[in-house]
Amino acid sequence: MPDQQAVQLMIKARWIIPIVPAGRVYEDCAIIVNQQKIVALLPVAEAEKSYRAEQTVCLGRHVLMPGLINSHGHAAMSLLRGFADDQPLETWLNEHIWPAEERFVDADFVRDGTELAVAEMIKSGTSCFADMYFYPEQTAKVARRAHMRAQIAFPVIDVATNWGDGPDDYINKGLALHDEYRDDDLIRIAFGPHAPYTVSNDSLQRIGVLAQELEAPIHIHLHETANEIADSIGQHGKRPLERLRELGVLSPLTQCVHMTELDDSDIATLASTGSHVIHCPESNLKLTSGFSPVARLSAAGVNVAIGTDGAASNNDLSMLGELQTASLLAKNVAQDAAALNAHQTLMMATLNGARSLGIDDITGSLELGKAADIVAFELDELCAEPIYDIASTLVYNNRAVKATHLWVAGKALMLSGHLQTLNERDIAAKARQWGKKIVQEYPRPS
Numbered sequence: 143m144p145d146q147q148a149v150q151l152m153i154k155a156r157w158i159i160p161i162v163p164a165g166r167v168y169e170d171c172a173i174i175v176n177q178q179k180i181v182a183l184l185p186v187a188e189a190e191k192s193y194r195a196e197q198t199v200c201l202g203r204h205v206l207m208p209g210l211i212n213s214h215g216h217a218a219m220s221l222l223r224g225f226a227d228d229q230p231l232e233t234w235l236n237e238h239i240w241p242a243e244e245r246f247v248d249a250d251f252v253r254d255g256t257e258l259a260v261a262e263m264i265k266s267g268t269s270c271f272a273d274m275y276f277y278p279e280q281t282a283k284v285a286r287r288a289h290m291r292a293q294i295a296f297p298v299i300d301v302a303t304n305w306g307d308g309p310d311d312y313i314n315k316g317l318a319l320h321d322e323y324r325d326d327d328l329i330r331i332a333f334g335p336h337a338p339y340t341v342s343n344d345s346l347q348r349i350g351v352l353a354q355e356l357e358a359p360i361h362i363h364l365h366e367t368a369n370e371i372a373d374s375i376g377q378h379g380k381r382p383l384e385r386l387r388e389l390g391v392l393s394p395l396t397q398c399v400h401m402t403e404l405d406d407s408d409i410a411t412l413a414s415t416g417s418h419v420i421h422c423p424e425s426n427l428k429l430t431s432g433f434s435p436v437a438r439l440s441a442a443g444v445n446v447a448i449g450t451d452g453a454a455s456n457n458d459l460s461m462l463g464e465l466q467t468a469s470l471l472a473k474n475v476a477q478d479a480a481a482l483n484a485h486q487t488l489m490m491a492t493l494n495g496a497r498s499l500g501i502d503d504i505t506g507s508l509e510l511g512k513a514a515d516i517v518a519f520e521l522d523e524l525c526a527e528p529i530y531d532i533a534s535t536l537v538y539n540n541r542a543v544k545a546t547h548l549w550v551a552g553k554a555l556m557l558s559g560h561l562q563t564l565n566e567r568d569i570a571a572k573a574r575q576w577g578k579k580i581v582q583e584y585p586r587p588s
């Protein structure tokens with residue numbers, strides 16, 4: 143037809159959850175993609191009349207939604223998945239993870255571990271991830287090669303590690319990396335002060351100033367356990383969040399990861415500074431760290447996003463699984479079965495995630511003009527039926543759901559379950575080799 147508009151991609155599916163408008167589900171519609179962006183979302187019959195696509199993907203019993211955003215993790219730590227289970231945070235870090243990292247973590251470890259994580263994330267429907275780990279230049283390279291969207295935070299910590307000599311060295315390396323990716327469409331570089339108990343006042347203050355100058359995000363583990371708060375009161379005379387506020391670290395650029403043990407003043411501080419909370423429920427549960435009161439935070443107007451944390455404390459990177467845990471936990475922490483319903487939970491893993499990373503003008507919802515970051519989940523399993531509310535199935539019955547297709551900025555990263563930018567077999571083989579080497583050289587805790 144002569145009046146048909148030529149476009150690159152048309153994706154048709156049974157359901158579409160656009161996230162904006164909130165709570166809506168479209169049925170038998172199509173998404174039209176051109177030059178990396180979403181240009182239309184309309185009923186299939188109208189789409190076929192109005193557009194001529196170079197490529198059409200016809201999905202049957204699938205739901206399309208914005209790619210999931212994993213707002214906190216340590217991708218390379220996938221190589222330590224299941225390495226030290228059943229330990230509380232302090233023991234897990236001090237006696238197992240940090241010594242193992244000292245022994246094994248180098249550029250190759252980070253490259254191979256990140257590839258493993260990115261492959262797993264794509265296969266479970268994640269299009270964007272926020273990371274904090276050593277050798278962030280390797281993480282960024284892998285994400286770029288895989289065509290994932292990512293925020294890579296370079297770690298800053300008071301002690302020397304394999305990656306550098308100390309805070310000044312980490313910041314210098316991080317600033318150089320920030321410069322390198324200044325104009326990148328997919329990768330953003332952030333400051334990653336590890337935690338209030340591992341970074342000095344001087345370094346935190348310097349990071350606060352530099353982040354404002356560069357308009358770069360700050361990503362920090364914060365209020366992870368009751369001990370952290372008690373130690374801070376003992377050492378500094380104030381709660382960690384208050385200390386960070388006084389040092390100029392808190393602003394809408396700040397992503398506070400974990401945030402358990404919050405009192406009313408903490409919640410008011412988060413709301414008044416516009417800082418974001420990244421909730422990691424499975425890691426908190428596994429390390430017995432505590433509970434983040436997400437319903438109270440949301441009610442106070444604080445933006446809450448969700449992350450899996452690293453696979454070493456989870457032990458998977460499935461965002462749908464994380465959402466189920468987040469929703470069930472929120473109901474019990476709030477003592478309210480209506481807390482964090484399925485649509486609100488999906489919002490946390492998409493638009494709220496994009497907001498927390500400062501990229502909600504680009505991604506996080508299927509709105510016209512946004513990047514075509516789209517996931518298709520298939521619902522072909524017996525145990526998915528019947529379906530009354532597709533959002534409910536995704537969150538509460540996610541084992542019946544399988545990610546089959548994923549696009550980032552219009553480029554296919556997975557089609558019919560097959561990775562397009564990474565080699566799954568090579569990645570699995572390398573992960574097995576690392577597992578063998580690590581267990582031979584470093585016996586696991588008994």
Ligand SMILES: [Zn+2]
Pocket residue numbers: 214215216363399451452
């Ligand atoms: Zn973490």
